[in-house]
Structure formats: C-alpha cells, structure tokens
Amino acid sequence: MNVIAAVKAYVTKITEESEPGMKVLMMDKETTSIISMVYSQSEIQQKEVYLLERISDSQTPNSGTPLRYLKCLVFVRPTTENIKSLCYELTRPKYGAYYIYFSNIIAKADIKLLAEHDEQEVVKEVQELYMDYLAVNPYLFSIGLINPIKDLSWDSDALQRSVSGVLSVLLSLKKCPLIRYQANSSLCNKLGSKINDIINKESTLFAFGQSSQALLLILDRRDDPITPLLNQWTYQAMVHELLTINNNRVNLSKIPGIPKELSEVVLSAEQDAFYAKNIFLNYGEIGQNIKQLMDDFQLKAKSHQKIESIADMKNFVDAYPQFKKLSGNVSKHVTVVGELSSMVNKYHLLDVSEIEQEITSQNDHSGHLQNIKKLIENEKVRPLDLVKLVILYTLRYQNHANNETTHLIEMLKKRNIPDHLLVNIIYVSEYSSSISSQNDLYNVQDAVKITKRFFKGLSGVDNVYTQHKPLLQEILEEIVKGKLKENLYPCVGVNTFNNRPQEIIVFMVGGVTYEESLAVHYFNKNHPSFKILLGGTSIHNSNTFLEEVKNAVFNIPKKHSRKLIRHINH
Structure with a gap:
C-alpha cells in the first residue's frame, strides 16, 4: 500500500506504453501537481517527453504550430471542462497521435463525445489510470x-x-x-x-x-482539534508548521538576503536523499546530520574553520562558493534549518511547545494557567502562539470550576492582540463542540511528566520530545x-x-x-x-487549520461561546 509507488507505476505506463519517439505531455493544473509530487521535470524529460503543455492552453487561438511528428500523451482529470477542451483539441489536432489517460472513472457518454470529435482518427488509446490524489x-x-x-x-x-x-x-x-x-x-x-x-x-x-x-x-x-494546533519538532512537520510546504515546495523568498536560487526550494523524498533520510527525524538530529556533512566537506577542503552552530554553518556556506556548487542540496537544507532555528529562538518556541505539551498531557490547571500568563507577558512570543495556547487551555478546562478563559482573553487584549486572531478562540470552541466527542482528547491518565532531551554536538540546537499522542x-x-x-x-x-x-x-x-x-x-x-x-x-499546519475552522463555523449560531464573544467584543 505505497501510494508513491502506485503513482510512479502509472507514470511509467503513460510514458512507455506508446510507440518510441519524442512526446508531448498534456496535463491540467491538478494532474500537473499529481505528477510533480513524484517526478521532477528533468526526470520526465528523460522519458522522451519533449515538452509539457497545459490543456487549458489548447483552446487559445493560434496556440501553436502543428507538430504532427510528435505524439501527445494526455493525462487529465475526467471533468466537464477537460472533456470540452479535449473535444476542441481533437477537431484541430496539433499532434500526429493522441494517447489519452484519465485520472479516474470516465463516463461512457464522455468517451462517446470524444469519439465523435475524433474525425481525423488521431486518438490511438483511451485509458483510466487511477491517480487522482497527491502522493x-x-x-x-x-x-x-x-x-x-x-x-x-x-x-x-x-x-x-x-x-x-x-x-x-x-x-x-x-x-x-x-x-x-x-x-x-x-x-x-x-x-x-x-x-x-x-x-x-x-x-x-x-x-x-x-x-x-x-x-x-x-x-x-x-x-x-488539538493535534493541528501544536508546534512540531520533526523535519517535515516543522517545515510545514513554520514555513509551509505546498506540493513539496517551500517559499523562502521573504527571508532577508536569500539568494535567488533558494527563493523557492523543493523538498521531495523521491528526489532528495538527505530529506528522505531526515524527514521523520527530530530537530536536534537534523542539526547533527547537517553538521556531519559539513565536517566531511571540511576534511576534503582541508579547512580548519570551527563549526559550532547553525549560524556558523551558514557563514561557512557563504564563504565557500565551491561548496555551494558541489553541494547545492546541502546548501538548501542549511538555509531551511537555519531559518527554522532562527524562528525557534526568536519566538521562544521551545517554551511555547513545552506548555502546549503540558496542557495536552497533564492535569494541572493552576500550573498551566500561571505558565500561560507568564508567556502572555513575554513580548517575544508571537500573538498567534499565545492565541493557540489559550485555545488549548479553553478546550482542556472548559468545564473546570475555576476556568479563566475570559481573564486570559482580557490579558491578550491588553497586549493588543488583534481581534481577527482572538476570534479563533470562539471558532475552535464552536468547531469542537459541534460534534459529541467519542474520545478523551486529553489522555492525562497515562501521561508522565514531559522530558527534555538535549542533543550535544551542535550548540544552540535542542529538541523537546513531546508526549502528546x-x-x-x-x-x-x-x-x-x-x-x-x-x-x-x-x-x-x-x-x-x-x-x-x-x-x-x-x-x-x-x-x-x-x-x-x-x-x-x-x-x-x-x-x-x-x-x-x-x-x-488536505495536510494542515496551524494556520491552514484555523482558516478552515473559521470557514466551517463562520455563519452558524455561536451557541457555546456567547460569554467569550462578549469579552472579545468589549
């Protein structure tokens, strides 16, 4: 049950089943994403694919000179819009032969419609290949x-x-x-x-x-609703939470001084051995592994520059252009981990995460309340992290006799946390209470006190082993x-x-x-x-989750949060 292997097998079928020779691959927006998750453009080109084309461009007047010596591999979703575009393409075929593959079940009526428009008999094959998802x-x-x-x-x-x-x-x-x-x-x-x-x-x-x-x-x-709100400490999860992964791509363009070639990076376990090895490892281990790569190169370069922190790594990469050339992949990961490290330190995320874990795993109302109050007074902690902590507290202690959610909201307001963030407390409360819970969200009975483990060998990198399940x-x-x-x-x-x-x-x-x-x-x-x-x-980080929660409950009556609404509005 390996979805990446399943999609790769289908792509091989598409590119190798037709007659040998140069080919064009025509896709829609969604199927382009489906294939790019498992293959890079250069890997697709190695399969005799001469160029990639969007089916949406096929209806553009004068959309290209006929290239009848090329075969066209079409891989699209079986939507009404795509069927219409294909019919248009077949009435004015640019290519000598068409091999059409649909990503899902296609209606017989649509097959008939395509046949009627294939007056020049250029369609050699029509198949269903079931890859209508992102692996x-x-x-x-x-x-x-x-x-x-x-x-x-x-x-x-x-x-x-x-x-x-x-x-x-x-x-x-x-x-x-x-x-x-x-x-x-x-x-x-x-x-x-x-x-x-x-x-x-x-x-x-x-x-x-x-x-x-x-x-x-x-x-x-x-x-x-707890799991999507927590900070993460393994590589893939951490990158998604702090930088956001969108179809294996991470936008780094907002990082000051970022080189143009690193403004957007691809993180794909299929195309990146380091990422594949480290994807499920924790923050400290990733730092150690990058340091090992740097140490190996230093030996080769006969350099004695001391590397003790992620900041030293970044300086080292900047100082050695040949290292960038030889190890662009490592340069990418040094940049990504460097930015993660910077955010962790700047926003005190280890402190935030420890309290998140305590709230989800322990039964200590008074201690949790005091710790949240301390962080609210810390100007370095991001408003979003504070709001998420109050949401976790609200869900955990909503029925506690000494619940102080309203007081915490007052403290957030005094810190000038904007209303568009504060209302997330209401939205998540309504979202969670809109379903009668079948399970104990906070499994505190079996919880043990949270432990911290520090990884030696790279100053400034430590990792909190979380106990939330x-x-x-x-x-x-x-x-x-x-x-x-x-x-x-x-x-x-x-x-x-x-x-x-x-x-x-x-x-x-x-x-x-x-x-x-x-x-x-x-x-x-x-x-x-x-x-x-x-x-x-979808795959959420806390930002996308809160946006989806808002969309899910925005227009429904707020039955469970009237008291909170009054405090936020006044």
Whole structure:
C-alpha cells in the first residue's frame, strides 16, 4: 500500500506504453501537481517527453504550430471542462497521435463525445489510470482541498472531489474495502455512503479477488482539534508548521538576503536523499546530520574553520562558493534549518511547545494557567502562539470550576492582540463542540511528566520530545487489538466484518497533519504485519487549520461561546 509507488507505476505506463519517439505531455493544473509530487521535470524529460503543455492552453487561438511528428500523451482529470477542451483539441489536432489517460472513472457518454470529435482518427488509446490524489509520502496522501466544509456541511464540489480521490486510491492499490465511519459525524457518514454506492455500481472495477479485505476508516477532524494546533519538532512537520510546504515546495523568498536560487526550494523524498533520510527525524538530529556533512566537506577542503552552530554553518556556506556548487542540496537544507532555528529562538518556541505539551498531557490547571500568563507577558512570543495556547487551555478546562478563559482573553487584549486572531478562540470552541466527542482528547491518565532531551554536538540546537499522542494513534491501537467499537465506528452496507484487518486506509475529513503521518510511520514500523495508509482532504499546519475552522463555523449560531464573544467584543 505505497501510494508513491502506485503513482510512479502509472507514470511509467503513460510514458512507455506508446510507440518510441519524442512526446508531448498534456496535463491540467491538478494532474500537473499529481505528477510533480513524484517526478521532477528533468526526470520526465528523460522519458522522451519533449515538452509539457497545459490543456487549458489548447483552446487559445493560434496556440501553436502543428507538430504532427510528435505524439501527445494526455493525462487529465475526467471533468466537464477537460472533456470540452479535449473535444476542441481533437477537431484541430496539433499532434500526429493522441494517447489519452484519465485520472479516474470516465463516463461512457464522455468517451462517446470524444469519439465523435475524433474525425481525423488521431486518438490511438483511451485509458483510466487511477491517480487522482497527491502522493505525499509512501503512506500519506492528500486530496489538496481548501475549505471543504462550510457551515458544518460538505461543500458539494468538495464532497464529490473527495469521493473521486478516495476511489482512485482504492483502485490504484487494487483494494475493495469494508467501509467504517465515525458514528457521530454526518460528514463521515455521507462520504462513506457515496463511496460505497460507487463501489457497488462499478463492481467489476473493484473485483480484485483479494484474499483478505482491507478497511477504509473515515474520521472527522473535529474529534481531534488539538493535534493541528501544536508546534512540531520533526523535519517535515516543522517545515510545514513554520514555513509551509505546498506540493513539496517551500517559499523562502521573504527571508532577508536569500539568494535567488533558494527563493523557492523543493523538498521531495523521491528526489532528495538527505530529506528522505531526515524527514521523520527530530530537530536536534537534523542539526547533527547537517553538521556531519559539513565536517566531511571540511576534511576534503582541508579547512580548519570551527563549526559550532547553525549560524556558523551558514557563514561557512557563504564563504565557500565551491561548496555551494558541489553541494547545492546541502546548501538548501542549511538555509531551511537555519531559518527554522532562527524562528525557534526568536519566538521562544521551545517554551511555547513545552506548555502546549503540558496542557495536552497533564492535569494541572493552576500550573498551566500561571505558565500561560507568564508567556502572555513575554513580548517575544508571537500573538498567534499565545492565541493557540489559550485555545488549548479553553478546550482542556472548559468545564473546570475555576476556568479563566475570559481573564486570559482580557490579558491578550491588553497586549493588543488583534481581534481577527482572538476570534479563533470562539471558532475552535464552536468547531469542537459541534460534534459529541467519542474520545478523551486529553489522555492525562497515562501521561508522565514531559522530558527534555538535549542533543550535544551542535550548540544552540535542542529538541523537546513531546508526549502528546494524536487521537489517531489510539484508534489504530484499538484496531490492532480488534477492539474498535462497532457502535462508535459502524460499517456502511454490511452487518458482519473482520474486526482485525491487516490493511487499513484512514481518511480524515477536515485534513490530516504531519504529526499523524509520523504516528503512522512508527505504527507501520512497529507492527510489520499491519499496513496503514493515511489520507485527508488536505495536510494542515496551524494556520491552514484555523482558516478552515473559521470557514466551517463562520455563519452558524455561536451557541457555546456567547460569554467569550462578549469579552472579545468589549
């Protein structure tokens, strides 16, 4: 169940099945992203692909000289707009032959329409290749949706896109699963029912004759609003939280003095050995690994310059142009880790993270309250981090007799925290309370006191081992034990089922996080007889999560936050 391997196999099929010779690859915006997640442009060109073209350009008048000696590989989503563009292209074909591949199930009526427009008989092949999703890590995928939930209901287009995306994952992995969903979520129920309807309708497509049935488990982000709010300390998760990863790309252009070639960098485990090795390692270990690379080069360069911190590394890279030339990849990571280090120190993120972890893992109302108050008085701590701490406190202690959320809001207002940040306290409260929780968000019974571990060998880099466990981890442990409760996670369409499936695909409505991907990574490592794949409508950091929460609850009556609203508005 490796989604990157599945997509790569399909791309190989597209580029190698047609006759040998130079080819053009025509895609839409979404399929361009799908392929760029697993292949660089240079790797695609090595497969005899002469140029890349957007299907949206095909309807532009005088859009290019006919190149009849080239074959055109078309890879697009089966949308109405794309079918229309293809029909237009086929009536005025620029290329000698067309091999058309759709990323999902295509309606027979659309195939007929294409055939009617292929008057010159240039179409040599039409196939469905099921890669209608973004393969992020081998065991992580995303549909890439922004704000799929509006007023606590599915946006109709987003629902259809999620159905298509999950179905293509199942087809690409050749799985016809049992579907279970979170009982307290109408969003999960609706998605599961629609997926099940299409599996039944397209039963021949899903007739894989598998020996054991996989499980598709559909969860709701609202049941765990904690995980997306926390600071992260592993490489991929940390970069996404502090710098944002968008389809494997990180925009560094706002960093003062950044060289032009580093204004946007690609972080892809498929194309970057260092990133692949360090993707799940923590902050301190990454620093050590970069330092080792630098030390190795220094030996070669016979340099005795002392490197003791990330700042020293950056100075070293700037001072040695030949190092940049030989190790552009290392230069990229030194820049990224340098910026992460700068932000951690500038905004006191270790202090913030420690309190976040204590709130999520320990039962100490008085201590947590005092620590939050101290940080509110620290002018170096970012307003967003303070607001997130108050949100965590509010969710943790909403029923505590001495709850002081309103007082904390007053303190934030005195620090001139803007209202557009303060209202997130209301939005998350409404978002969380809009679903009756099936689980204990704060598993404080088994929690032990948080520990800090310092990694020696690189001054200024330390890493906090967090004790927060995403709710997903507890759910996976219940599945492995065969104890996932049927009343909490019922089945769609069947009454009997295997309660201990070996292959599990989890899909999170409302987005997943890299912390949950890390949990799946370790789960697969520690339970070799099980295979877990995680996906979601999107992959969140705290900023994108808060934006999605706002969109989900903006127009609904604020039943649970009237007291907080009064304090923010006055």
